[in-house]
Amino acid sequence: MFGLRKRDLTREFPVSANRPRLPYPDGWFAVAFSGDVRPGQVVRRRFKGEDIVVYRTRQGTVRVVNPYCPHLGAHLGFGGRVEGENLVCPFHHFAFAPDGRCVRTGYGTRPPKASLTQLTAREVNGVVMVWSHARGEAPSWDVPVVPAQDFPPPARHSTILIDHPQEVVENSVDIGHFGPVHGTSGARVTKPLELNGPRLTLGTSVHRTTPLLGRFDVDFDVEANGLGHIHVIARMPRMGLSALVQIMPTPLDPCRIETRFTVSARLGTAGSRAGRYSSWLATQFFALPSWQGAAQDAPIWQNKTYLRHPRIARGDGPIMRFRHWAEQFYPDEFREIGEAAEVSDPLPFEKGPHGSA
Ligand code: FES
Ligand SMILES: [Fe+2]
Numbered sequence: 001m002f003g004l005r006k007r008d009l010t011r012e013f014p015v016s017a018n019r020p021r022l023p024y025p026d027g028w029f030a031v032a033f034s035g036d037v038r039p040g041q042v043v044r045r046r047f048k049g050e051d052i053v054v055y056r057t058r059q060g061t062v063r064v065v066n067p068y069c070p071h072l073g074a075h076l077g078f079g080g081r082v083e084g085e086n087l088v089c090p091f092h093h094f095a096f097a098p099d100g101r102c103v104r105t106g107y108g109t110r111p112p113k114a115s116l117t118q119l120t121a122r123e124v125n126g127v128v129m130v131w132s133h134a135r136g137e138a139p140s141w142d143v144p145v146v147p148a149q150d151f152p153p154p155a156r157h158s159t160i161l162i163d164h165p166q167e168v169v170e171n172s173v174d175i176g177h178f179g180p181v182h183g184t185s186g187a188r189v190t191k192p193l194e195l196n197g198p199r200l201t202l203g204t205s206v207h208r209t210t211p212l213l214g215r216f217d218v219d220f221d222v223e224a225n226g227l228g229h230i231h232v233i234a235r236m237p238r239m240g241l242s243a244l245v246q247i248m249p250t251p252l253d254p255c256r257i258e259t260r261f262t263v264s265a266r267l268g269t270a271g272s273r274a275g276r277y278s279s280w281l282a283t284q285f286f287a288l289p290s291w292q293g294a295a296q297d298a299p300i301w302q303n304k305t306y307l308r309h310p311r312i313a314r315g316d317g318p319i320m321r322f323r324h325w326a327e328q329f330y331p332d333e334f335r336e337i338g339e340a341a342e343v344s345d346p347l348p349f350e351k352g353p354h355g356s357a
Helices: 165-173 175-182 276-301 319-329
Strands: 004-008 027-033 042-047 050-056 062-065 081-083 086-088 102-104 121-124 127-132 155-162 185-196 199-210 214-225 230-236 241-251 256-267
Touching: 004 276, 027 042, 027 050, 027 241, 027 256, 062 121, 062 127, 127 241, 155 276, 165 199, 165 214, 165 230, 165 241, 165 256, 165 276, 165 319, 175 185, 175 199, 175 276, 185 319, 241 276, 256 276
Parallel strands: 004 155
Antiparallel strands: 027 127, 042 050, 050 062, 081 086, 121 127, 155 256, 185 199, 199 214, 214 230, 230 241, 241 256
C-alpha cells in the first residue's frame, strides 16, 4: 500500500460564502480506508455534521459507533481503547462488546443495560463504508466488490472540499466540462448511460495530449453505486495501460465533503504479469492526473450553486437523466425533477463541442 496523501482544498482555493446545495443523500459512504484502522486502533471521523468513532477489534472486526458513551457521555474517540474484542471507555472503563452491549463496568459490578449506538458498516474494496438513511431504514442494496485481480495495491488520496456527493457523481456524466476544465478534447459517450436501481453505468472517451507522449485516447467505464461510490476503469490502449480508480465522496457536514480516491494501474493485458516496479510506476503515472483532476474541479465546485432547472444544451452529457436517477436517494418530498421538469437530455455527443483536435 502506498502512503496516504491528504489535501484540504478549502485552504488552497478561494471559497465564496456557501450554503447547503442538497440534503444528505441515502446510501453507503466511505468513512475510512481499511488501512487507517488496524487491529486495536480507534479513530475519529466526521460524518453528516457529527463525530463518529471507527475501531477494529484485535480479531479484525470493524465497528462504527456514535462517539458518546451511554454511561456518562465520554467521547470514545478521545482515549477510548480496544481490549481484545471490546471497546473500553476512557472515563470509567466500561467495556462494550462488538454487538454494542455494555459487558463490564470499571468497578467489577454488574454492567447497566446499555449499548453503544452503532452505524451499519461494511468493509468492501479496502474501504470502511457506513449506511445512511434519512428515515433510518436498513440497507436495501450493497456496494459490489470491484474485481481487482492483476492490479497492484492502490495509491490512496483524500481531499476535503466544499461540495456535495451528488455533484461529484454528476461530474462523471458532465461530458461538457472535460475539455474546458481538464484540457482534453473530443469527449464522447461510448456506452450510453444505463440506470438500474442504485447503479449507474456509462462509457466515455477523450483525447489527451502531453508533451512527452503526444496525443492518445483515454477510455472510461464508469460505474456508480449510489452517490458515495464510483469506480472507473480507465484504459489507454496506446500504452497498454489500464487503471482502476475508486472515487468516494462522503458528506462531512452540509457543505463539505471528503473524497477518498484509490488508484491502481497495470501495464499489459489481464493475463500478463507486469513486474512490481512497472506496476508501481504505472500506478504513480496514473495517480498523478487523478489527484490533479480533483484540484482542477475544485475552484468551480467550491463556488458553484446547484440549479434545479439548468439550461441544458446539445453537447452536455445526460445530466437530467442522471439527476432523475439521483432523486431515489432523497426523501419523497425532495423529489421534484421528474414531475416539475421534463426529464430529457439532448442527444449524446457524437462530436465534442470543444474540438475533436
Ligand atoms: S462515561 Fe464511559 S464509562 Fe463512564
Ligand atoms: Fe471533473
